[in-house]
Amino acid sequence: MERLLGAELKQHVGERVTVAGWVHTLRLLGKVNFLRLRDRSGIWQVFFEKDETSQLDGLAPESVVTIEGTVVAESQAPGGVELHQPVVTVLSPVTEGLPYPINKPELAVHLDTFLNHAGIGLRHPKKQALFRLSAGVMAGFRATLDRLGFVEVTTPKLVESATESGANVFALNYFGRPAYLAQSPQFYKQTMVGVFERVYEVAPVFRAEPHATVRHINEYVSLDAELGFIRDHQDVMAVLTEVIKGILAHLQTHCAADLAALGVTMPATPDTFPQLYFPAAQQLIYEQHGEDCRGEPDLAPQHERWLGEWARATYGSDFLFVTGYPMAKRPFYTHPNPADPAYSNSFDLLFRGTELVTGGQRLHRYADYLAALAARGMSPEPFAGYLEVFRYGMPPHGGFAIGLERFVMQLTGAENLRETTLFPRDLNRLAP
């Protein structure tokens, strides 16, 4: 008999059917006995008469079974149906206790313990919901950029030189010579603007940063986009705004049940996201909170929180662009603000008071690259392969990168990036 999903049962009331899945819970009360079966469509109820329960002897939660039964309408049961007269076949028996229970409404377990047995813990319905959202973020990102004429690219993660910064890259032996794991597809996505004008990539990036915070891991998924023929960073910000809205719309259309299960409050997104120029943001903080960070080259997390509150109160927006970060704190390929060259045509997008996206306009003329490297005392020689394309015609361009796990963290209010990463990698964790 073809297996049905639990979600299909309500179309088969009165029929004899077969379902399959995991034993989620067992309630054996003698006269009234229930098994709840979990499959990819949800959790479903099977009713056992007392003399039918011997089939369940020795069967621990997470056992994998198929159950043949008769579909009966039952308003108290999940989905309004349950199976009666069950015949259970065990596909994979479980005979030992789980590392921690995964059949309670909440998964109450210490994060480290959870992660040590992530392959089991991820089966919890709320964890499933979280990572379906993660898949939805990727799908929404791609769908929006496809619509805007972007082409998906796949660029190498094994690279010859420690690109953006010399530090914080993982090194390895590549057939006898050094290679590095890409920190970002930055150089390649710029190169590909010369080919397709508009490109995106969804791929892992690697950061050998030896710090242990709730907001940093050493391998994550970067949602990268880059586009040519822009006027300046404002065109990049306009595309990013469409992408953010496209992702949220995709989630509302495709992941509504998961958003509800996780109690997600969807972010407030006005037509255009408010923006503040970097020095104006510092001035605002000084005026509103008395903290004088004017002239500092960067914003502290508390500053970002204050700015987030301001955007929410003033514009009803959970998103805020801060533009014009000082050139001194941005990488050499950053395009300066022509009218105010100590500041850059770059931006961060704050989401609920925390940085989510970094982006900006890049230099596009070869001579400007040579000058920018010289001004920083850097040799162009290690960048020769990258710089070649700027000798042969690159349009004004820019782009951005969104951290997938951070997006889901900030959307769902998770407290640790490790909660929104399937199998996180950090200073202390390389398995499972």
Added chain:
Amino acid sequence: MERLLGAELKQHVGERVTVAGWVHTLRLLGKVNFLRLRDRSGIWQVFFEKDETSQLDGLAPESVVTIEGTVVAESQAPGGVELHQPVVTVLSPVTEGLPYPINKPELAVHLDTFLNHAGIGLRHPKKQALFRLSAGVMAGFRATLDRLGFVEVTTPKLVESATESGANVFALNYFGRPAYLAQSPQFYKQTMVGVFERVYEVAPVFRAEPHATVRHINEYVSLDAELGFIRDHQDVMAVLTEVIKGILAHLQTHCAADLAALGVTMPATPDTFPQLYFPAAQQLIYEQHGEDCRGEPDLAPQHERWLGEWARATYGSDFLFVTGYPMAKRPFYTHPNPADPAYSNSFDLLFRGTELVTGGQRLHRYADYLAALAARGMSPEPFAGYLEVFRYGMPPHGGFAIGLERFVMQLTGAENLRETTLFPRDLNRLAP
């Protein structure tokens, strides 16, 4: 004035408009002078009167320009329109010669030379078409599996143990201890079957194989899928058949012009792909070609070609499943054929006589894993993290992996995998 794409010009005949792109070709004949401008929508013609050509002085191909002009219907021009009375603004001038010309109908350059300057060479229209197909293959893969209820996952590429085989992995120093680059998401995608039943991943994999052939590179994109609640590998093959057809249908719908530009003959795909059991395939080769490979543990490339020809001649199919590869040649997690346990419930899918996909049913019971490892003299200890999920209920499952670059190679008839990889990595090449 807002920039128009060349493809939009035909809706603006008689209007003054602005386009932007790269100077693809210049034909300055004195009285009749043409510039062909390349943008992401194609190649478009701009007509210059003799007294207008001074704007082009010193402008080499690949210069990036915007051109204001009047749209005139012209049946001889690409797209049936050209621009007249042009006013050229240079965004990025090119003043030196290209490493090789990229404005001829064919890119006639040695592969190594091409790859040394791939950032430029990829701008050639046929290269663009090739890598739009590559993007289309990924999109078709995802769209098909989304429709079939699969969930996209992102699993770590930094792993603790050299998983499937001890050899051929890249090792690196991970904060003072060894780590490896994942050869495949195999263990993680199996683990995630326990969570979502059906999962896929599109991500790079890394193989430290020190051989230099036209069919091997050291980093490639793997299109991985894995599904639970199967009867055996035949269910996996049925999903793979849908995926192959879904990808091809996606390309025909979304990349028709690129397929035409590259002269691609679409593969012949009968309703179900023919299949041969491994010993029967060897018997067929013996009978038809007199070569006795019966009893050998694997097929040689010439054997696969013969089988491909046979499938084409007998079933009108460019695809052929070979099932039941000997257990001895398959990894320890492979499920044996219960009726013939020296052979496995695995398969290769040959595409035009060359292996494109490998897949099969996996073991799903913990005791079977322990027995399989013991039979191979392998310790279960390094696999403890992976094996844990099998102690807690895994359904019968299986999956497959398609090499993205190989798919495009075999579809387009490219002679070297490096032609269908944006920035290939091999024994000798780590840049650009």
